[in-house]
Structure formats: structure tokens, C-alpha cells
Amino acid sequence: MGKYIGESVLRKEDPRMVTGEAKYLDDIKIPGMLYAVVKRSDYAHAKIKNIDTSEATKMPGVLGVWTGKDFEDVNPMPCAWQAGGITNNANTPRVLEIDKVTFTGQGIAVVVAEDRNLAEDACSKINVEYEELPVVVSAEDAIKPGAPQLHENAPNNICMEWECGNEDGTDKALSNSDVVVKEQLVNQRLIPNSMEPRGAIAEYKSATEEFTVWLTSQAPHVHRLLATAFVFGIPETKMRVIAPHVGGGFGCKIFLYPEYCLVIALAKKIGRPIKWMETRSENFQATTHGRDHSTQIQVGASNDGTITSLKVNTVANLGGTLSTIAPGIPTTLYGRLLSGTYKFPNIYCGVKGVYTNTGMVDAYRGAGRPEATYVVERALDLVANKLGMDVVDVRKKNFIQKDQFPYTPADGITKGLEYDSGDYEKPLNKALEMFNYTQFREEQKKSRSEGKYLGVGFSTYIEACGVAPSAWVGVGGEGWGAGLWESANIRVHLTGKVVVTTGSSPHGQGTETTMAQIAADELGLPFDDVDVQYNDTLGTPFGYGTYGSRSAAVGGTAVFNAVQKVKQKALRIGAHMLEASADDVVYEDGKVSVKGSPDQAKTIQEIAGAAALGYSLPEGDEPFLDETAYFDPPNTTWPFGTHICVVEIEEETGSVKVKKYLAVDDVGNVVNPMVVDGQIHGGIAQGVAQALWESGEYNESGELMSGSLIDYAIPRTDCLPNLELDRTVTPSPTNPLGVKGVGETGTIASTPAVVNAVIDALAPFGVTNLNMPLTSQKIWNVIQKKGG
Amino acid sequence: MYAAEFDYVRASSIEEAISLKAENDDSSLLAGGHSLIPAMKLRLSTPQKLIDISGLDQLKKISKNGSHISIGSLCTHKQCAESEIIQSNCPALSDAASVIGDPHVRTKGTIGGALAHSDPQADYPGATLALNATFVAKGPSGERTIEVDDYFIGLWETALGEGELLTEIRIAINSMNANSCYVKFPQPASRYPYVGCGVSLSSNNGTCSDIRVGFSGVGEWAFRDSGVESTLKGQPLNDSTIASAADKAAEGKTVLNDHFVSEEYRRAMSKVYAKRAMMQLS
Ligand SMILES: Cc1cc2nc3c(=O)[nH]c(=O)nc-3n(C[C@H](O)[C@H](O)[C@H](O)COP(=O)(O)OP(=O)(O)OC[C@H]3O[C@@H](n4cnc5c(N)ncnc54)[C@H](O)[C@@H]3O)c2cc1C
Secondary structure: OOOOOOOOOOOHHHHHHHHHHEEEEHHHOOOOEEEEEEEEOOOOEEEEEEEEEEHHHHHOOOEEEHHHHHOOOOOOOOOOHHHHHHOOOOOOOOOOOOOOOOOOOEEEEEEEEHHHHHHHHHHOOOEEEEEEOOOOOOHHOOOOOOOOOOOOOOOOHEEEEEEEEEEHHHHHHHHHOOOOEEEEEEEEEEOOOOOOOOOOEEEEEOOOEEEEEEEOOOOOHHHHHHHHHHHHOOOHHHHHOOOOOOOOOOOOEEEEEEOHHHHHHHHHOOOEEEEEEEEEHHHHHHHHEEEEEEEEEEEEEEEEOEEEEEEEEEEEEEEEOOOOOOOHOOOHHHHHOOOOOOOOOOOEEEEEEEEEOOOEEEEOOOOOOHHHHHHHHHHHHHHHHHHHHOOHHHHHHHEEEHHHEEOOOOOOOOOOEOOOOOOOOOHHHHHHOOOOOOHHEEEEEEEHHHHEEEEEEEEOOOEOOOOOOOHHOOOOOEOOOOOOEEEEEEEOOOOOOOOEEOOOOOOOOHHHHHHHHHHHHHHHOHHHHEOOOOOOOOOOOOOOOOOOOOOOHHHHHHHHHHHHHHHHHHHHHHHHOOOOOOOHHEOOEEEEEEEEEEEEEEEEEHHHHHHHHHOOOOOOOOOOOOOEEEEEEOEEEEEEEEEEEEEEEOOOOEEEEEEEEEEEOEEOOOHHHHHHHHHHHHHHHHHHHHHHHOOOOOOOOOOOOOOOOEEEEOOOOOHHOOOOEEEEOOOOOOOOOOOOOOOOOOHHHHHHHHHHHHHHOHHHOOOOOOOOOOOOHHHHHHHHHHOO | OOOOOOOEEEOOOHHHHHHHHOOHHHHHOOOOOOOOOHHOOOOOOOOOEEEOOOOOHHHEEEEEOOOEEEEOOOOHHHHHOOHHHHHHHHHHHHHHHOOOOOHHHHHOOHHHHHHHOOOOOOOOHHHHHHHEEEEEEEEEEEEEEEEHHHHHEOEEEEOOOOOOEEEEEEEEEHHHHHHHEEEEEEEEOOOOOEEEEEEEEEOOOOOEEEEEEEEEEOOOOEEEEEEHHHHHHEEEHHHHHHHHEEEEOOOOOOOOOOOOOOOHHHHHHHHHHHHHHHHOOO
């Protein structure tokens, strides 16, 4: 490895952030700027009979109040991932809903005023007359006969049906299996809660008809494309989108939201810059949620623990309207992962995507893959339990062996993608070295006799990161309406200082640092000589943004490839300066030298200067060393590993304490161990939180009960033990850096490890399954029922 | 999360605060702001005027005053948690203060504000019931004292009169209060108590001679639990007498039941936490 790659280089981002100099969207103030506040529906399902804005309009400082009727000419938001054959039943939100609302918190009117407080006051004076309609919040209820219908074009509230694998083969294998375990697994709704909520500022210049738009965005180029081409029908050159510092997203800032387009439309209507910034309460209601699956599984196995078949039927709740890529999450990113790290010979997965009177559901950290991992890792434990076998033995028995790679999961479930590399026993064995399993089982037995309930849970997961080969995922493949390559441009200034611009859109991950490490190492430059710029459609090449654990594997590789082009040119110009033939020179440690005579050399700074001035260049070469590269990955990457969780349950209260957590992950080569560990830490915290605490819950009338941090339990540091991390390194053959992706690992791996541990602890009470979150009350109830 | 418009005035003395309150019908006193401001931001509370009393330094002292401890109503939770006087004479109060919210809340929020606000989920009420506290209130018609047993009278309701300022909390110095504790089962999101139980207990040769038990978070407002008290009083202190006393917890009381926690579970946890508190003191 190089001088920087592999080192815990301190993050370039941090000085700005820790000193408070970093500017987030709400820090931006433009002279003459107005403030918009959205009036939201109080009902989950209702016809809008009348909106009386007269009082609000008269309030001091109010420029106007608008309703959906004023924006009938603005197209609805696009659905950009039409998985599952959605054609004419993609019901997406409009900037403001016009006749009808389908979930509590949908925007129905907007006030624009000179300041935020005035706008809020006026908003509270808007009177809406509704005609209430019957409400359905659970996806399973929504597809039952007689359920309230949300959209005329989606009978039985079904938005899409999707399947993968072989149903007949799987059914046959199930019926021929020694044992079959059936279970209902619920992957509850989660609410992302990025530290910074969403916001937008738009400014319109009438002379040039140009918009400048600041968005809390994980993907500014995608936002611009969707807003211009699909919503407003204007050239993308007429809009510049800037994502200032973005305070986390976890997926929820990938999407094009109605409020973003509302502010853009208003800026033109009014002719002054306008800011909209949501409150935490709005964030709970109107920003996308994640997960919300109800799944029936059937697993068949032989008496020796060999799994013969896995059949999965999932009902996925998509909310009242479709968010930007909602259909792709419970399909491609879920069903295709259902073989896990195991050689299941028969697999089938059927998914129904369903409309309900709840907030929109879309990608949330892990996006589909945590749901798949949960199914697979719970299935393994259910089989072990049924057969009275050890959970580790069953895993080892079913692992794809290291000499089986490249491995293609059964029944075409990955639709052509193969697991390119892996060695699944390695992290498991390493984890077992860190954790004395035999001793634990003895302790567990002993502590049970003392009324203490310890449990251990394993998750030997796989995930698909570095999404994704464009042709595979795209329109002719999985239905994603674009490509998923990534871009990088390298500018080498006259002094040899380098600017990397990337189409990735980091918002907390540390990518600014890791990309600089890659470029500095490859060019042989000091780390501080490389500046990484991003998040502005002006000045960065088109790119798809940061999500899907793709910014190192796809964006980082684009940087690496662009640097290789720069080096090729530096070699030609260096050779020219040294009066040597281009074949006779080498690029090493930031110098081009003549092979065998290291003293005859030109530094990259000297070459950059010569290239910039252009006084004397090799024939056919143009000035400057600048280059651009686009990397379209040939495959996703396939991180894997083993997570082990130990819990203790207090019998009297049902409380779960996470006593120990260890993770051995294989994320391929590691560019910056500190950054990687940080991603894993945060991911584990979110994954543990799903298992134990977090739950987005609506009551029967569609009111969000967990609508604030008073009732929605996000984890705090004191909820977790010290996380013990280690890794194995199996470089990815998919990209020259050998990296895989780590942003989502923690959330994908950890949840089933915790649930498996709790179920293990509750074994003396005869418990084999409990659905998340495993609250103290829920556990206490089962302990009471089964007689403690 | 934006408050409706309001006026703001800073009081420079207790008297001024009282007269400002009397002059302004729709006004609220502002202490640490950690209950009032969130309520205003949600527009659940829309006072026309805030009378800021947070600068009244004379209400920020904790001292020993002959037979009792005097705690100024503007003492922060942090002060109460860290005070040696409180820790050694009425640990139930420092226990409660130390588990309120997070460091930010404990640095800004005040004991007087919490007790005046009287959130059914607040921690101090259970502790002050156990400690048989006395509250000092000042209003337009002068100063009076209110015994804790008469103080919590309804949902969000106290015996404090409209226009009265809570100035001081008094806790008697005696061996029973010195042998007190507060234990809490926090709700995982808000960390307000599912159940908070304060107990003070005196014993003679291993027999419980007196006991007071106060619950926070369990009912619509904080209550003293005479069922538990009378079951243990006069009994030898051992696991089984404590268990039978704890079994009476919240008996006959209305217990909260919400979307997240059932009445059944709260009742059961009241028993568990009463037992834990009593075990800790015996
Ligand atoms: C994030 C968070 C977590 C919290 N967690 C907990 C917890 O776990 N347990 C808990 O018990 N509490 C908790 N609280 C509430 C906290 O303890 C508040 O500080 C306290 O309830 C109010 O005290 P204050 O000084 O902030 O009062 P303020 O908010 O200023 O006032 C509250 C009310 O009391 C009135 N008032 C204030 N002082 C006086 C006075 N001297 N005389 C008469 N009336 C007065 C005000 O007019 C107002 O109506 C939490 C609060 C927050 C924001």
C-alpha cells in the first residue's frame, strides 16, 4: 500500500465542522430572502373540500398563500426506479396536493413571508375543510378485500408485484425436506432522523432564466436532472444545484421531494429568493421512512442442518405515494440478496409493494439489504432451533466454500451477478477467537440457574455494495431509470497542486479525505496538496451521488482511473522534458525518471508547470494534465463478515442489555481504518436500535404516534457497550483499489445478531420468534405468558 | 417548532416578578425554559408575555437552615445532583436530579420549574413526596407554605396559586430523609420515567418504623402510596416483607396507559421499582 492508503489520516472535513465554520443549508442567508412554511394535512386520508387562506393572506409580512391548484402546471415528482413493472400506477406526490391527501403531513398549502415566524403564524391561520375517508395503515390490511382504496389506478392498493427465483422448484424442495419452518418476520418502519432535517433555497434570475438551488442533498446532479427534465421541463443548464454541508442523510436525502420543487416554483413566481427548512416534527412526518416489511418465510432443511429451500413472501409498505426510488428497495436490493452467504439450492421471493395511509417509504441505510439479511440470518437460527443444532454449526454447514468463487446464487436470484470473491469462515473463525463461545455456553447454562438470562446471536452476513453496473440496474434491467457509474475530474494546477472533483456527494462519510488519500498516493503528492471538491453541479462532472456504499468502490475508482490518465500524460511530457522516449521513463514517488537513472528526473510539480505553460509539449499533446474518468463497475462488491452480540435480559422487567458486541468485517482493502471503523460504529448503533428500540408507528386513524424524539427512541452512546472490531481483508476483484464499501455494513449485519441473541436468551421460555423492536414490555409479556 | 409571538421582560426581584405576573393576565414565568419553551414551540402554550426570573440569584442557593435544608427554586438539576448537603441529607432528591434528561437539561432546568410545571412524568415529584418536602410560595398576598401531600392535586395541576412564585423547597433534616433513594425505569426515547419511585425509610432494630413512598410517572399525577407504606410499617425488614409491600404498589390508583406502554406493564414495573428502592434502603 502507499504512504496514505491504509493509514488513519485525520479527516480533512473535521476542522471546519468542529469549529462551526461549516455552513449548512439553514446558515445560508441571501439578501431579500423570503421564507416558506408548508401547511400539512391533519388527516391521513381525506378529500380536500376547501382551503380558506383569506385570513393568512392578510397577516403582516405575508407575500402570499398558495395551494395545489396554483401549481397544476407543475408535473408530479418522478418515480425514477420503476421496478416490478410499474407503468401507469406510480402515484407520486405533487408540489402541493390538490384534491386529496393520502397521509398525515402531506403538503397542501404554502405561506411565503418576510420571516419564518410570520410565515408560521400565518400558516396556523389557514383553515382547511376535509371530507374524511377511511384509513388503512398496515400493508397487510391494505390488500385485504374491502380495504379503503387509496388510488384509482392501483386496485387493492397494490402498486407492484415482483418476484425472483423459482417458485415451483422451491415448493417441491420444501415438500421434500425433512423439516420445514414457517414464520412471520416483521421488519418494522424506521424513521431516519438525520441530524439535519431537509431544506431548500431557490433563487431565480429572470434575465437569464436561471435557477440557483441549494438543497440538503446526497445527489445534487440527480436532483437537478429530475427537477429540470421531469418536473419543470426546462434544460438542466438552467439550474445549478448546490448541496452545502449536509448533516447526514442515511438515504433520505437522495430523493426529489415536493417541497424542493415547491420552493423552486415559488422563487420564479415571486421573483425573490426563498428558503424552506423543515422542523424536526415535519421531518418525522414528511421525510421518507425506511423498511416496513411483513414477511412470511418457509425454510426447508435436511435433518443434518443442510438448508434445501427458502421461500419468502413479502408485503412491503410504500406509503401513501411513491418516493423517488421506492419500488427498487424491496425488490432488487432485497430479493436478490436472499441467498446470504449460503448455498441454498432453491430460492423464491415474491414481493407486493403496497400503498397505505402512511408516510413514504424509501431507501434508508442498507435499503433492502438489512431486510434480506434479517430474513436469512433469522432463518438460519430458526432451522438450528428446530433441529436442536448449534447456530454456528448450521452456518458453517451451509456456507458457500471459499473454493466455490465466483459463485452464482441459485435460481437466478441475482439476475446474472456473481459473488466474485469470499471466504466466509475466515471472519467467523476470527470472531470466535475473540469470543470464547464454548465458555459462553457454559456461563449461560449456569446463569440461567441463577435467574439471569444471557443470549448470544450471530449474523454471518453478505451485502451488495458499490451499486451498480449501469446496464444491469438500468432501464432494460432492474428498472432504475438511469446509470450508476461515477465520475472524477482531476485538475493539476501550474504549481502541481491538485483538485479532484467528484460526482459523489459526501455528507459525513469522510470521502473527501479518502479520495485525497487515493489521489495523493497515486500521484506521489503530499496529502495536503490534494483538494477534493463536490456537491455543486457547477464545476463537478455529472455523477450519481453518495448512497448504496458506492463512494469508495465506484467514486473512488473513478478518481483512481482519472489519476492513471494524468500519470500517462505526465509520463509523456516528463519524457519530452528529459529528452527520453516515453517508453524509457517511469512514474514513481511523484517523479518521472529515466529507467535505471533515477537522477535524471522531473518532479510532478515541474511537469505540471511545463504542461500548464505549454511552451514545449510533445507532439499532439495539449496543455495541462487535467483528465476526467467515468467508472461503471462490472459488478457490485460483496462485503461479508461475522457479527456476534451478547445480551442479558432482566427477568423482572424484560429489559435487554447489550453486554458485548463484536464485529469482524471484510470490506476489502481499507483506505482509512479510522473512517471505516467510524462507519461501522454508527451503522451498528442504528442496527441495534432497530432490533431493540426504534419503531415508526401509526395509530388506526393514521396519526404518527412516534412523531417526535419523545417517543421515537434513537440510540445514545450509553446504550451500547464498547464495540470490538476487527477485520479480514479479501480484496474485491471488481475494482483496482480492491475496496468494497462500508457505509451500510453495520446496519445490514447487526440487527439479526441482536434479535438472535435475545431469542437465544429467551429459549428457556420456549420463545422461537419475536418481532422487533424487542422492547422491555414485549419481552416481559412473553416471560409472563410462558411462566418465568 | 416556532413559537407564537410573545413579549419578554426580565424581573429584577421576586417582588417585581410577582407584580408583573399580577399585571399580565396571559403571562408565564420563565425559569430554565426546558419545559416551557418546548411547549411554546409546539404552540401547546402561547403566553403573551414571558417574565424571566432566571436572573434572581437569591433563589439559586442550597443551604442548611436549622432543622431543614433550603433549596432555592432556581437551583438547577445539576446543582441538586451535585450538592453535598442534598446528597447526605436527602439522597432521594440528588438521585432524582441526576437522572433527569441529559447534561444540557440538567444544566438549564430548575427544581422550581419542574415542580411548578408538574409534568406527570417528571422525576422530582416522587422524590419530594418521599421526603415529605415543604414548598414555599410567594404571591401578591404574601408568603405561605404548602406541604407536599397537598401539593400535587391533578393532571398538570398543583396547589400553587395563579400568580404565585415557588421560591423554596424545604426538606427536614432527619435520619429518615437521610435514608432515602429514588430509582427510575426510563422510557428509552424521552428518558422520562415509565416508573420513578422515591422512598425514605427509618428502622429500629431491623424493623421498619416509618416509610414514605412516592411515585412519579405511573399515574396521571405523582402520588404517595399508602398501601406500600402501611404494609411495611412495623414489619421486620427482609426480602419477603419488602416483596409483599412492593406488591401493593399503585393498588387502587389510576395508572397511565398509552400507545407504547400498557397499564399492566406500568403496574408491574411499579412493584419492581418499589421493591428495588426499599431493598436499597434496608
Ligand atoms: C430533552 C429534555 C429531557 C427532559 N427529561 C426529563 C426527565 O427525564 N425527567 C424530568 O423530570 N424532567 C425532564 N425534563 C424537564 C426538565 O426537567 C425541565 O427543566 C423542568 O421540568 C422545568 O424546569 P425549568 O426551570 O426549565 O422551567 P420552565 O420551563 O422555565 O418553566 C416550566 C413551568 O413552570 C413555571 N415556573 C418556572 N419556575 C417557576 C417558579 N419558580 N414558580 C412558579 N412557576 C414557575 C413556568 O411558568 C412554566 O409554566 C426534560 C426536558 C427536556 C427538554
